[in-house]
Amino acid sequence: MTAPERHAEVRWGLGDAALGWVLAQIGGAIAVAIVLALNSDVTDLEDLSLAWVAVAQLGLWVGMLGVPLVASRLKGNGPVRDFGLQSEGWDPLTGFAAGLATQLFLIPLLYGPIFWLTDLDSTDLEDPARGLTDRATNSFGVAILILIVGIGAPIVEEIFYRGLLQRSLERRFGVWTGILGSALLFGVSHFQLLQLPALVTFGVVLGVLAHRTGRLAAPIAAHIVFNMTTVLFLVGR
Amino acid sequence: MNRACARPGCGENAAATFTYDYRARTTWLDHLAGEAHPMSYDLCKVHADGLSVPRGWRLEDRRDTTPYGAALAY
Numbered sequence: 001m002t003a004p005e006r007h008a009e010v011r012w013g014l015g016d017a018a019l020g021w022v023l024a025q026i027g028g029a030i031a032v033a034i035v036l037a038l039n040s041d042v043t044d045l046e047d048l049s050l051a052w053v054a055v056a057q058l059g060l061w062v063g064m065l066g067v068p069l070v071a072s073r074l075k076g077n078g079p080v081r082d083f084g085l086q087s088e089g090w091d092p093l094t095g096f097a098a099g100l101a102t103q104l105f106l107i108p109l110l111y112g113p114i115f116w117l118t119d120l121d122s123t124d125l126e127d128p129a130r131g132l133t134d135r136a137t138n139s140f141g142v143a144i145l146i147l148i149v150g151i152g153a154p155i156v157e158e159i160f161y162r163g164l165l166q167r168s169l170e171r172r173f174g175v176w177t178g179i180l181g182s183a184l185l186f187g188v189s190h191f192q193l194l195q196l197p198a199l200v201t202f203g204v205v206l207g208v209l210a211h212r213t214g215r216l217a218a219p220i221a222a223h224i225v226f227n228m229t230t231v232l233f234l235v236g237r
Numbered sequence: 238m239n240r241a242c243a244r245p246g247c248g249e250n251a252a253a254t255f256t257y258d259y260r261a262r263t264t265w266l267d268h269l270a271g272e273a274h275p276m277s278y279d280l281c282k283v284h285a286d287g288l289s290v291p292r293g294w295r296l297e298d299r300r301d302t303t304p305y306g307a308a309l310a311y
Contacts, residue, residue: 044239057311103307111306122306123282129309130268153311190310198308223310230307 010076014172016067017165021185023063024160031059050135050144057148061156068164083163084210087217095209095221102205102222103229107198120194126234128192133234142235149231154223161186161203162210162219170211179207202226240273242281251279253300255288262294 035048035056042048048056072082079085115121136145161182170178183203187196206219240251254270256277257263266288270277280288290296 107308108306115306123300125306125308129307132309132311134268134271149309149311157310186310195308199310202308202310227309227311230309233307 010072010082012068012071012075012082012164013168014165016071016075017160017168020063020067020071020160020164021189023067024060025063027062028056028060031056034059046131048135050132050141050148053132053135054144054148054152057152061152064160065156068159071164079159079163083159083167084213084215085159085163086215088213088215091213091215091217092221094213095218095223096225098205098209098218099222099225100229102202103226106201106205110197110201114197125194125198126230128195129230130234133231136235145231145235146228149227150224154220154227157186158206158210158216158220158223162206163216166207166210175211179204179211183207240269240279242284243278244280244284247281247284249281249283252282253280253285254278255280255285264288264290264294264296266296266298266300268300 032045035052036042036045039048039052045056068083069079072079076082111122111125132149133145136142165185166178166182168178169181173181183200183206186203186206187200190196190199192199206222209218209222210216212218241247242249242251251269253266253268254277255264255266257265266280266285269279273279285300288296
């Protein structure tokens with residue numbers, strides 16, 4: 001019988017999460033400025049090709065992914081142990097079901113009253129997504145689109161929001177503050193007012209998955225399925 | 238990519254583009270085209286929703302959308 005595996009107590013926390021978020025915003029802004037400088041004929045971000053969107057996205061992801069990875073290495077036991085960056089049993093399938101159910105059932109339930117009370121409709125809700133998917137005009141564009149929203153964003157955002165931020169908030173303020181706090185920042189950080197209720201609600205679903213399983217595989221799978229459902233609808237129509 | 242509605246007196250941002258074919262007596266209404274074109278016309282959402290065609294013509298609203306409104310988290 002071997003001795004129980006011992007892990008050093010982690011020393012990363014909210015300060016690292018704040019640093020990661022600020023660096024991500026600065027990195028994103030610098031990347032956008034560079035991309036616009038290299039595309040002097042483009043004045044609106046919506047006119048950038050998906051390849052350039054991916055380059056701009058890298059600036060955001062450097063801080064969002066770099067800080068959790070470095071913090072967990074220097075102040076903890078590495079990202080796999082500290083953030084539960086692993087998969088077991090039903091995690092992927094649970095995430096698949098949660099992502100699909102949120103996109104197809106929970107969000108329509110949430111937006112039914114909003115559409116009823118305002119002159120907004122599903123076209124308005126889809127507008128930012130369509131602004132991106134409409135640029136996938138060939139197979140290369142579709143591949144870049146899948147890389148950005150189907151692979152990159154789910155992995156990077158889950159490591160940051162559910163890994164570093166939620167766990168830091170949970171340690172300090174408790175489980176529900178962790179789930180709700182990370183979901184709120186996750187929603188707000190996308191800077192889309194009409195989409196905010198959907199993104200915060202989805203953030204809560206992702207937070208509950210991360211907390212209940214203790215791992216990131218389920219929320220990453222849910223995030224992939226949530227985004228890819230939209231991509232398949234909008235690109236495939 | 239912001240362009241104005243083509244309806245006289247309307248300064249709203251365009252949200253849709255329509256094209257037509259006299260021979261087919263058909264008008265097509267699509268999501269806003271990526272670029273302006275001399276043979277197409279941009280409309281704001283209100284005027285696009287209220288677009289009507291002459292008798293005998295057919296209007297095809299191709300601004301199809303998911304049945305529920307899809308979001309993207311990236």
